[in-house]
Structures are given as C-alpha cells and as structure tokens.
Amino acid sequence: MKPDRDAVARRAGVSSATVSRVFNNPDSVSPERRSRVLAAARALGYRPNKYASALARSGSGQILFLDGNKLAAHDRPNAAFYASMYRQSLLAVLEVLQDSPYHLVIDGECSGVQGAEYEGIIVYDADTPEQIEALSAPGLPLVFGHHLRGLPGGRAWGYGVDNEAGGFLAARKLLDLGHRRIAYITGGLSEISSHRDRLRGFYSAMEQAPPDATPGLFPGNPGNQALPDPRKTQCSLLEVEVGPRGGRQAARDLRSRIQRGQITALGVVNDVTAFGLVQELLTLGIRIPRDVSVIAFDNLPILDLLPLRLATLDLCLAEVYRKAGQGLRDRIRRTVPGGSEPDGPGRGAADLIRPVYIPGDSLAPPASGGGRDE
Amino acid sequence: MKPDRDAVARRAGVSSATVSRVFNNPDSVSPERRSRVLAAARALGYRPNKYASALARSGSGQILFLDGNKLAAHDRPNAAFYASMYRQSLLAVLEVLQDSPYHLVIDGECSGVQGAEYEGIIVYDADTPEQIEALSAPGLPLVFGHHLRGLPGGRAWGYGVDNEAGGFLAARKLLDLGHRRIAYITGGLSEISSHRDRLRGFYSAMEQAPPDATPGLFPGNPGNQALPDPRKTQCSLLEVEVGPRGGRQAARDLRSRIQRGQITALGVVNDVTAFGLVQELLTLGIRIPRDVSVIAFDNLPILDLLPLRLATLDLCLAEVYRKAGQGLRDRIRRTVPGGSEPDGPGRGAADLIRPVYIPGDSLAPPASGGGRDE
DNA sequence: TTGTATGCGTTATCAG
DNA sequence: CTGATAACGCATACAA
Numbered sequence: 001m002k003p004d005r006d007a008v009a010r011r012a013g014v015s016s017a018t019v020s021r022v023f024n025n026p027d028s029v030s031p032e033r034r035s036r037v038l039a040a041a042r043a044l045g046y047r048p049n050k051y052a053s054a055l056a057r058s059g060s061g062q063i064l065f066l067d068g069n070k071l072a073a074h075d076r077p078n079a080a081f082y083a084s085m086y087r088q089s090l091l092a093v094l095e096v097l098q099d100s101p102y103h104l105v106i107d108g109e110c111s112g113v114q115g116a117e118y119e120g121i122i123v124y125d126a127d128t129p130e131q132i133e134a135l136s137a138p139g140l141p142l143v144f145g146h147h148l149r150g151l152p153g154g155r156a157w158g159y160g161v162d163n164e165a166g167g168f169l170a171a172r173k174l175l176d177l178g179h180r181r182i183a184y185i186t187g188g189l190s191e192i193s194s195h196r197d198r199l200r201g202f203y204s205a206m207e208q209a210p211p212d213a214t215p216g217l218f219p220g221n222p223g224n225q226a227l228p229d230p231r232k233t234q235c236s237l238l239e240v241e242v243g244p245r246g247g248r249q250a251a252r253d254l255r256s257r258i259q260r261g262q263i264t265a266l267g268v269v270n271d272v273t274a275f276g277l278v279q280e281l282l283t284l285g286i287r288i289p290r291d292v293s294v295i296a297f298d299n300l301p302i303l304d305l306l307p308l309r310l311a312t313l314d315l316c317l318a319e320v321y322r323k324a325g326q327g328l329r330d331r332i333r334r335t336v337p338g339g340s341e342p343d344g345p346g347r348g349a350a351d352l353i354r355p356v357y358i359p360g361d362s363l364a365p366p367a368s369g370g371g372r373d374e
Numbered sequence: 375m376k377p378d379r380d381a382v383a384r385r386a387g388v389s390s391a392t393v394s395r396v397f398n399n400p401d402s403v404s405p406e407r408r409s410r411v412l413a414a415a416r417a418l419g420y421r422p423n424k425y426a427s428a429l430a431r432s433g434s435g436q437i438l439f440l441d442g443n444k445l446a447a448h449d450r451p452n453a454a455f456y457a458s459m460y461r462q463s464l465l466a467v468l469e470v471l472q473d474s475p476y477h478l479v480i481d482g483e484c485s486g487v488q489g490a491e492y493e494g495i496i497v498y499d500a501d502t503p504e505q506i507e508a509l510s511a512p513g514l515p516l517v518f519g520h521h522l523r524g525l526p527g528g529r530a531w532g533y534g535v536d537n538e539a540g541g542f543l544a545a546r547k548l549l550d551l552g553h554r555r556i557a558y559i560t561g562g563l564s565e566i567s568s569h570r571d572r573l574r575g576f577y578s579a580m581e582q583a584p585p586d587a588t589p590g591l592f593p594g595n596p597g598n599q600a601l602p603d604p605r606k607t608q609c610s611l612l613e614v615e616v617g618p619r620g621g622r623q624a625a626r627d628l629r630s631r632i633q634r635g636q637i638t639a640l641g642v643v644n645d646v647t648a649f650g651l652v653q654e655l656l657t658l659g660i661r662i663p664r665d666v667s668v669i670a671f672d673n674l675p676i677l678d679l680l681p682l683r684l685a686t687l688d689l690c691l692a693e694v695y696r697k698a699g700q701g702l703r704d705r706i707r708r709t710v711p712g713g714s715e716p717d718g719p720g721r722g723a724a725d726l727i728r729p730v731y732i733p734g735d736s737l738a739p740p741a742s743g744g745g746r747d748e
Numbered sequence: 749t750t751g752t753a754t755g756c757g758t759t760a761t762c763a764g
Numbered sequence: 765c766t767g768a769t770a771a772c773g774c775a776t777a778c779a780a
Contacts, residue, residue: 004772004773004774005773005774006773016773016774017774017775017776019774020774020775020776021775021776024774024775024776048773048774049772049773049774051772051773051774052772052773052774052775053773053774053775054774055772055773055774055775056773056774056775056776057774057775057776058775
C-alpha cells in the first residue's frame, strides 16, 4: 500500500541505505544521486515511517509539549482566558513538526520528564524555567517559549515575545498621537517578568518624549524593581491586581483625573485587565477615545465582547512557537552525533519576536488640543 | 535502560510471546501465567513500546483528532470563545489514550484522512458528520464528539452533549423558582442542531408548567422547524443573531416588556449571546436578578468578565471526550479481527451526557410575588 | 561516497 | 494454551 524505502531505492537505482541517508544526512550523499532519490520519493509519495525510524534509532521519537501552567508555583489567575493562545501555539508547533521524524506528545502527567521518554521538550509558558531544567533529564534538548528574557545558564534555549519592544511600541503610539499625560496600569511586577518588561519598554519610550511633556502626575513606585524612576519619565504608574477586577478598580481610581484632563491616555498591561477597565470607564460615563485613549496587550478573543474595538498588541505566538519547533528540531540533530556542546548562535539565550500593533477605536489624539496647556 | 518484553518474560518464566499476548489478548492465556506476567511487568515498570507495536501490526498506530471547525461549511461565528473547550476535550482524549497502543495526532492539514494514515478518528465538534464520513476511508472507526443527535446511518459512533436535557433543565430551574413569564432567546435554528435541541428541551419543560402559567406574550415562530407550537407552550421565543451583538439586540427588544413585568425570566441559547444581553440589560438600568432572571449554556470562561455571576449549564465536555476516546479504542479492537460488523450497543447511535447546572447570581424568584397577577 | 548486514521491540503465524 | 520465528520499515556500523 504505502511505498517504503525499498521501493524508492529500486526506482532510483540505489541502495536503501542511500535513501535513508538522503533523508537523515543529505550532505553525505552525492548531489546527483540525491536528486534522483528525491525525485523517486516524490513520484511515489514516499514519507518515512516515524515509528520505524524511532525504533531503529532506539529513540522514543517523541517531543514533549509541556504546559508550564501545570508546574506553576502559583495558580495562574486568569488562565482560562488564554486557552486560545495555547491552541494557537500548539498548532504552530504541530505544523512545524509535521514532517520531522518526531511526534508531538502533550503532557498528561508530567511524570515522564525524568525518564528517557522524550528526545526533546518544548515548554509552553513556563513560570520558572529553572525548575523545569532541573526536572528534566540532563541530555535533553530543552526549548522554552512565551515570555522570556534570560534563561537559566544551562542547555536551555528559548523563543519568546519581546515584551519590552511591545511596551515601547504601545507608548510610542500614544506619544505619536500627541498624548503627554499618560498613565500605565499594571500589577504583579514582582512575580511576572513579562509585566516588568512591558513596563520597562513603556518607560523607555516615555523617556524619549519631547521636552514639552508634562511630568507624571502621580509618580508610582515600582519599589524593589530595577526600573527607571517614574519621576524622570513622563509616565504615571498605577499598580492594581491584574485582571478584570483590578481593571475596574483602576477605572475608579483614575476617574477624576481623567475627567479633569490630567490624564489623556492609558497603557494597560493586558487585555484582561483592560477589559474591566473599559467596562467600568464606560459605566462611569467616560467616553473612549474621546475622553481617554486606551491601548493594551495580548489581542485576546474577549476583546470582541467589548462594545468598542480596543487597540492592542498581538503577541504573534504562532510565529514564536513555529520558531521554537524549528529550533528544537535543529538542536536535537546537533546533540546526537558527537555529544559535543550544542552551539548555535548564543546558546542559553533567547530569540525574541516583536509584538504587532492591532488598531482599534480606542485611540485618538487628546481632546484639548495637544496636552501642553495646564 | 527501559525494560523490554524479554526482560518481563525472563522474570515471569514464560516466553516473550506470552507476554505479548497478555497485553493484547489477555483471554488467550491461562489466568495463572497471566498474573505472573502482570506482576513481573509491574515490578519492572514495563510499558509496551508503541512504535514497535505499530510497526509489527503494520498499522500506523495513530488516532486522529480532527477538528470539525476546519471542515465547517461556514465560518463558525464565535469560534474563538470556545478555545477552552477545545483544550479541555483534547486533554481528556489524551488522558484516555495515555496507555493505549495509539498516539493521538492532531490534524495539521486534514490531508491524510483519505490515506490509511490512521487507525481511527475522533472528530471534534463536527458541523456535518456526513461530510466527514464520506471523506474518510471506509474501514476506519469513526467517533464523533460534541453536539449530536442522530448520526449518519453508517459506521459512525458518537458521544455528545444532551442538549435537549440541558434545555429542559434550564427551563425547570426557572419554573421551580416560580417564574411563569419566560422568554427564550436563540438563533441559527435552521443551521445549528444543538440550538434546536436546547429549544426543544426548553419547550418541553414549559409544556409541563402548572396550569396557572400565563401564555407566551409574543409567540415566536420557529417556522420551518419541527418544533412545538410556541402558542401551546408557556414560552415566548425571540430569535436573534447568536453572539454578543445579537444578545445586545435582544436586550433592547425586550426592555419594555421586562420593565412592565411581562417577562420575568430569560433562557439564552449560549453564554456568548447572554454576555451581550446582560451587558446591555445592565446598561439599560435593568437589574439582574431583581428585574429579570437569566440562565444560559456553556459555562465559558468569559463569564468571569461579567459583573455578576451568570447561572449556566456546563457541557461536561471532558466526560464526553473521555467516553469518546474509550469508545474509539474499543471499536478499533473489535474491527481488527474478523472484519465482522462492529456491534456494540446501538451502532450508529450516540451516547449523550447531560449538562450540569452551575449556580450563579442571576436567578431569583419573580419580584411581583409569583407571576400570576396581571 | 556507497552498499551490505544487523538489530530496534513488537505482533502474528504456525507448530506443538 | 504455549513457544519459536518471521516480518514490520528504518538507521547505522562496517566493509568496500
């Protein structure tokens, strides 16, 4: 029924070992024969059998897609809203691994991480990379995805969202529209690195703001964080619980300042928080974007439940995880032969992908003509 | 490293073939030896290698998890809100298939359904079962999940949500609280069978309502559907576009009737629609549950974004898909040996699971003391 | 660079 | 009911 390696070999007039080499180590076979083999394979619709391959390699043939949420120290507060990201990421990895010799396995129990069950692990949204690196077998190629700056020094590799660039971009959008009285709403700064990164990026754009900018009206204090002094930036900072409830709280806290024109634009750490914020602002009779502009992060489906289209930044997780899949694939290859340390560009480091701006109806120039006047 | 079949055989003092039989056809080996083998296997932590197994069987060893949304005729309107269900279902199937000889493969391209790539298919949320049955190879065990009544007459099997029971349950909750002036909000009745089923169940509870019930105030007309005549039930019917926008529309349509006490409770076809409805009702100054009670279906995470907890029905998809996984597993077994028609209880039929009531703050007895007065 | 031969862990067939 | 033994489709050490 399905063509096997021997069929291809016969058709191409080579030995079956050569066919095998073409698929596993193409450089070790002469260009002329290689193309003959590839042609034959294509004609027959040949695709290597992953099972036989794994069996022959004495490998498991499995790559684990490990959900960091299952290992998280604390319960993720708004986890349920992020199922779409999970789906998106999973499908991206699957697409990449489609015609690799590996199967993607989704973690049922996290039990087998220790054992030699897998040939590599892709970690989805890990809370504490160190923990996972410690948990998994020493030789295992490990790829982290999602939000990451710096990774544990070891064998870990990562592909993630450039949250700092995202924060910068968000602030730039507001500044370019002419806003000068801006507040940033966030929370969980001590636990969640992505929140810190977004804030840092936001600040650094604000530091570049034109000199006519009005200083922050209520300088928040990120406290123990190694962040720029908000008094030097043009940005006010409001810390709340991250989530819809915190967003609603923020709306009540900012109400009078917005109504007096002391704040004309808001950056919000994520859509979930922005959701509550916008709900409550509208309830309080504050119009968006006329009275205040709002921009957030994540581009979640829940935005469709808001009466207006919120401007936000898409995290491009599909791209992140596509890269993660490819990266792992490459690293497995390099790990097998010599046992030599896998090199590649900057091991232990992370490739970051910049978020993309998604326009909405929540952004407009400040009402009172530019924000210079008192 | 990992124990193989021979290790188990040696330890149990039997041949390796016997070990194999214990795992594949337990009845064909004597009880005494069987228990010896099982003991040895447990002691060694032996688990059959799925790859070798598939290779030897000349099977693919793969079960396909096919996403019906990808084959849907029309774009699913509110699909993004249902990612959590996808995740939930997928994980349930994985759990069941954990120690079966099969791997779960998630559809990348739907390309291989024709080929003998898979040994079985689980179809997630299929729009048109007929289409999928036609598309897949004739011998393939096929299991459908999600919303289903009747299946194509052929080899298909299904496990789904008993939407009719859910509709009945929702109506009963309202009736038991004393409501007699009730409206049901739905849409897409001609395309979406689950919506019809919920309505049918809702109606049938209303037909049993006590004789003091006030007749429906604006008898809707489901038109071409084979549904009970709303004039005979105690229920008013409002058809809108399913989704947040339709929900908001419904709120505006019903506003005056609610304010005049002509309607005291609402059933809504799903949470997404209910979301818009509740948003708009609150905006219009209608209090929930004081002015009107609301109950919906699905128990989606988005309910956390509402300022009050909406009562709803959980679809228990985890259980549905756990059954689906087990069912498929059984069917594959029975299909292999004789080529005889797979029997099992009621082939071509569907096992339905009843939704479960999730309490909330959106339900209360009618304000004006029982609903009897004019 | 290429071909030959062996083994990967199971299942299934066939004698006993 | 049980035990040898031949596939299963492929990777790779080894020899050419």
